[in-house]
Amino acid sequence: MNIRFKFMKYRKIAGIVSIIIFSISVLSLTFRGLSLGLDFSGGTLVEVTYETPVELESIRTALTNNGFEDSQVVNFGTNLDVLIKVADQNGNSSIGEAVYNLLEAEGYRGELKRVEFVGPQVGSELRDQGGLGMLVALFMILIYVAFRFQYKFALGAVTALGHDVVIILGLFSIFAWDFDLTVLAALLAVIGYSLNDTIVVSDRIRENFRTQRDMEPMQMIDLSLNQTLGRTIVTSLTTLLVLFALFIFGGEMIKGFSLALILGVMVGTYSSIYVVANMLMSLTLIQEDLAVPEPEGAEFDELP
Amino acid sequence: MNKFSIYQYLLILVVLVLGFTYALPNLYPTQPSIQVAYTDSGRSADQMLLNDLEETLNDNNINYQEIFLRENKIVIKFNSLDDQLDSKTLLQNKLLDKVIIALNLEPSTPDWLKNIGGQPLKLGLDLSGGVHFLLEVDIDTAQQGRLELLLDTYRKNFKEDRIQVSNSSITDLKLNFELKDRDSYNKALNKLRLDSQSINGLQYIITERPSINSLSLEYSDVALREIRDYAVGQNLMTLRNRVNELGVSEPIVQRQGSNRIVVQLPGVQDPTAAKKIIGKTANLEFRLEANSRTSPLRKEEFVYKENELMTASLEKAVVVSGDRVTNANTGFDESGFAQVNITLDMEGGRAMQKATSGNIGRKLAVLFVEQKSKSELVTNDKGESVIEQTTYIEKNIISLATIQSVLGTSFRITGVGTPQEASELALLLRAGALAAPMKFVEERTVGPSLGKENIELGMKSIMMGLALVIIFMTFYYRVFGLAANISLLINLVLITGIMSLLGATLTLPGIAGIVLTVGMAVDANVLIFARIREELKEKDPQTAIRDGFSRAFITIFDANVTTLIAALILYVIGTGPVKGFAITLSIGIVTSMFTAIMCTRAMVNIVYGNKNIQELKI
Numbered sequence: 001m002n003i004r005f006k007f008m009k010y011r012k013i014a015g016i017v018s019i020i021i022f023s024i025s026v027l028s029l030t031f032r033g034l035s036l037g038l039d040f041s042g043g044t045l046v047e048v049t050y051e052t053p054v055e056l057e058s059i060r061t062a063l064t065n066n067g068f069e070d071s072q073v074v075n076f077g078t079n080l081d082v083l084i085k086v087a088d089q090n091g092n093s094s095i096g097e098a099v100y101n102l103l104e105a106e107g108y109r110g111e112l113k114r115v116e117f118v119g120p121q122v123g124s125e126l127r128d129q130g131g132l133g134m135l136v137a138l139f140m141i142l143i144y145v146a147f148r149f150q151y152k153f154a155l156g157a158v159t160a161l162g163h164d165v166v167i168i169l170g171l172f173s174i175f176a177w178d179f180d181l182t183v184l185a186a187l188l189a190v191i192g193y194s195l196n197d198t199i200v201v202s203d204r205i206r207e208n209f210r211t212q213r214d215m216e217p218m219q220m221i222d223l224s225l226n227q228t229l230g231r232t233i234v235t236s237l238t239t240l241l242v243l244f245a246l247f248i249f250g251g252e253m254i255k256g257f258s259l260a261l262i263l264g265v266m267v268g269t270y271s272s273i274y275v276v277a278n279m280l281m282s283l284t285l286i287q288e289d290l291a292v293p294e295p296e297g298a299e300f301d302e303l304p
Numbered sequence: 305m306n307k308f309s310i311y312q313y314l315l316i317l318v319v320l321v322l323g324f325t326y327a328l329p330n331l332y333p334t335q336p337s338i339q340v341a342y343t344d345s346g347r348s349a350d351q352m353l354l355n356d357l358e359e360t361l362n363d364n365n366i367n368y369q370e371i372f373l374r375e376n377k378i379v380i381k382f383n384s385l386d387d388q389l390d391s392k393t394l395l396q397n398k399l400l401d402k403v404i405i406a407l408n409l410e411p412s413t414p415d416w417l418k419n420i421g422g423q424p425l426k427l428g429l430d431l432s433g434g435v436h437f438l439l440e441v442d443i444d445t446a447q448q449g450r451l452e453l454l455l456d457t458y459r460k461n462f463k464e465d466r467i468q469v470s471n472s473s474i475t476d477l478k479l480n481f482e483l484k485d486r487d488s489y490n491k492a493l494n495k496l497r498l499d500s501q502s503i504n505g506l507q508y509i510i511t512e513r514p515s516i517n518s519l520s521l522e523y524s525d526v527a528l529r530e531i532r533d534y535a536v537g538q539n540l541m542t543l544r545n546r547v548n549e550l551g552v553s554e555p556i557v558q559r560q561g562s563n564r565i566v567v568q569l570p571g572v573q574d575p576t577a578a579k580k581i582i583g584k585t586a587n588l589e590f591r592l593e594a595n596s597r598t599s600p601l602r603k604e605e606f607v608y609k610e611n612e613l614m615t616a617s618l619e620k621a622v623v624v625s626g627d628r629v630t631n632a633n634t635g636f637d638e639s640g641f642a643q644v645n646i647t648l649d650m651e652g653g654r655a656m657q658k659a660t661s662g663n664i665g666r667k668l669a670v671l672f673v674e675q676k677s678k679s680e681l682v683t684n685d686k687g688e689s690v691i692e693q694t695t696y697i698e699k700n701i702i703s704l705a706t707i708q709s710v711l712g713t714s715f716r717i718t719g720v721g722t723p724q725e726a727s728e729l730a731l732l733l734r735a736g737a738l739a740a741p742m743k744f745v746e747e748r749t750v751g752p753s754l755g756k757e758n759i760e761l762g763m764k765s766i767m768m769g770l771a772l773v774i775i776f777m778t779f780y781y782r783v784f785g786l787a788a789n790i791s792l793l794i795n796l797v798l799i800t801g802i803m804s805l806l807g808a809t810l811t812l813p814g815i816a817g818i819v820l821t822v823g824m825a826v827d828a829n830v831l832i833f834a835r836i837r838e839e840l841k842e843k844d845p846q847t848a849i850r851d852g853f854s855r856a857f858i859t860i861f862d863a864n865v866t867t868l869i870a871a872l873i874l875y876v877i878g879t880g881p882v883k884g885f886a887i888t889l890s891i892g893i894v895t896s897m898f899t900a901i902m903c904t905r906a907m908v909n910i911v912y913g914n915k916n917i918q919e920l921k922i
Binding site: 049096097117119126188191192204235251 | 579753777822838
């Protein structure tokens with residue numbers, strides 16, 4: 001088996017690049033924070049659609065003059081759709097109505113597409129639940145991988161997942177994209193996807209460590225990465241194809257979701273090559289780590 | 305060589321037939337229909353009403369396809385939207401507010417499918433349009449109300465038992481008794497301890513301070529749970545009744561967590577009106593006016609609703625509260641003013657009779673109880689100024705009338721304002737009372753046009769994604785690619801079938817989950833094909849196919865289990881639409897494993913299994 005791409009040759013550079021991007025993300029998350037969507041921040045959102053474009057500035061003035069100082073008015077998708085957000089922390093559930101009535105009174109009568117109100121308490125609960133869910137997911141996966149493979153793989157896998165999640169969060173923070181529940185869902189799906197990749201690579205490394213006994217660990221990992229490269233590219237490609245379809249045709253409401261997934265698939269593919277393998281090299285994976293012949297292997301061979 | 309046993313083919317066949325069968329209901333179009341139910345929620349629609357409706361429709365030559373009783377409603381299906389609207393207007397005009405008529409789109413699933421549990425996919429609010437409310441029940445207020453009752457009871461009981469109390473009060477949800485002497489203290493303590501016993505455990509936590517002869521009592525966790533369950537349960541029932549009044553065809557009213565209630569009204573176009581009816585926490589209390597013999601401890605001052613300068617003092621004891629009201633409607637009195645006719649249940653009637661029989665000539669007040677909220681600036685423990693929302697109860701007198709005769713289960717209240725106000729009050733009374741006040745903590749309204757738009761966009765994404773993947777797979781893997789594509793289509797049918805069978809709800813993120821599954825489902829096949837390609841370098845085609853499938857299996861299994869873990873956690877933490885995503889993703893993972901491993905293999909076996917192939921193009 002020939003090794004076409006010597007991935008591990010660049011492992012130091014990749015490691016440095018990863019660390020830099022990771023650090024920038026952490027910095028941005030610490031100092032800039034995430035621009036939380038309505039689900040997490042609480043407040044009220046009103047979407048109105050018009051038949052002809054309206055001046056956002058005049059809507060803003062109308063709102064400010066009528067006591068909604070802390071409001072944002074933006075176009076949503078097209079310039080016919082107007083999205084108004086009021087960051088009210090009182091948990092007043094009738095702001096949506098008030099805003100819509102005000103628009104009508106000021107002569108901006110349009111079709112009401114949606115009103116969303118999330119009380120401050122619900123917002124913070126969703127925030128806590130989301131964070132907790134993410135940690136629980138990472139932890140359960142760590143246990144599963146440690147159980148099915150070996151702790152060095154588990155550490156590699158979870159480092160890769162942490163790497164992916166932090167970088168995507170960092171990008172959302174840097175570009176101030178709205179982080180809402182659907183993006184959180186996408187992030188968890190990214191964990192699933194990236195792990196998929198990681199496991200395929202790890203599986204091959206494990207197999208090669210058992211069968212190719214006369215190779216250096218570095219060569220072994222390069223060989224495994226080359227063997228799985230075709231699959232990695234094809235799967236990433238098909239997944240990206242559908243995600244772009246979703247991003248382009250799926251509408252405004254799931255733009256953030258598809259964006260997070262697109263980034264996730266890209267970062268996840270990279271991390272399953274460089275982060276996991278890098279970790280395994282750093283933890284000096286040796287033959288003895290995987291010396292126990294796997295009983296499941298024989299059993300599964302009989303299946304289809 | 306590469307052959308499945310007959311059982312394996314049979315298994316695939318059974319799964320396919322089941323999947324297709326349960327996906328089938330989604331292909332039948334929906335039909336315009338109306339649902340008729342009695343306004344009085346205690347009464348179920350019956351054959352009599354059905355005959356009545358049937359006759360009215362026939363007399364007016366309105367075509368309907370089918371009329372039948374379902375649960376407590378009568379469902380009538382029509383062939384056209386015009387017939388549906390015409391008949392609604394016609395029936396509503398004839399039966400007035402005796403019935404509530406809701407417009408609906410009824411699935412036209414054939415009976416044989418219905419009998420085996422077949423039903424079309426439910427659409428989430430983001431696809432169907434409608435309103436979602438999350439309400440929080442204020443348990444503290446319910447507890448405060450209980451404590452007030454309890455305090456009243458103990459004052460009476462202690463008096464009867466000659467236990468001397470020098471002071472009693474409620475502070476911070478605790479009952480405090482200061483006893484005159486040690487003897488009274490001991491007697492009171494024994495009594496409280498005895499009362500605290502119940503089959504579920506101790507009801508009270510009693511704090512003893514013998515040095516100052518003082519006792520305080522608060523509800524135990526057991527009792528609090530009971531209070532909470534009762535309050536939430538009662539409110540749930542009341543909300544169901546109120547939602548019923550709105551005439552929504554498939555409403556959802558459910559408890560969520562310990563003290564929240566979810567209300568979902570698909571298809572409701574006017575959220576403001578819905579909110580007004582649902583959110584109203586108005587209730588009534590009937591109380592006697594205090595007279596000279598009423599002790600100052602047992603009376604309270606109230607302001608009139610219409611005139612803030614007028615007050616009256618009433619007894620603290622409530623004769624009957626709004627939750628005893630079984631029916632209420634509007635009418636006009638002799639001089640043409642609006643009045644509300646009220647019917648109480650047996651217990652309420654008995655209480656009313658008892659209270660009024662000895663008190664003819666005294667006045668009976670009707671108190672209007674409303675929950676209001678206000679925001680104020682407070683300083684929290686970190687020293688920051690934050691805005692805090694507090695809710696409070698406001699009680700105003702709406703009528704104070706002389707008791708003319710002994711009242712029973714039915715009587716009337718006059719002087720309730722305009723006919724409009726009277727009918728609103730009647731509606732609220734009919735819909736029942738809340739055991740504890742509630743506030744809106746979340747609201748999501750999706751207009752019908754957005755719902756439709758979301759479905760279209762979602763379908764378009766699925767189609768586009770599917771087309772791209774199919775084209776790619778065909779060119780990249782040829783015959784194997786075709787097999788994978790067929791598996792992919794089967795996969796979509798299976799997801800639809802399983803979701804329909806489970807009665808799962810499809811949401812916009814759910815559609816996104818399906819799209820994502822389309823992209824990721826081919827992964828299993830890609831893994832297998834890549835492996836076969838590799839094996840081909842050393843082995844003959846048949847062995848390569850066999851080893852490719854079996855070697856890839858472990859990898860596919862591990863990779864999917866971990867994704868499943870992430871999806872399940874998402875299901876647990878997610879709400880509404882996000883749960884929809886977790887559901888489709890989980891189902892998609894399982895079905896894609898089945899189709900990639902079993903279906904693709906079966907197809908490959910059928911094409912190549914019995915042949916002696918020299919060269920395999922993959």
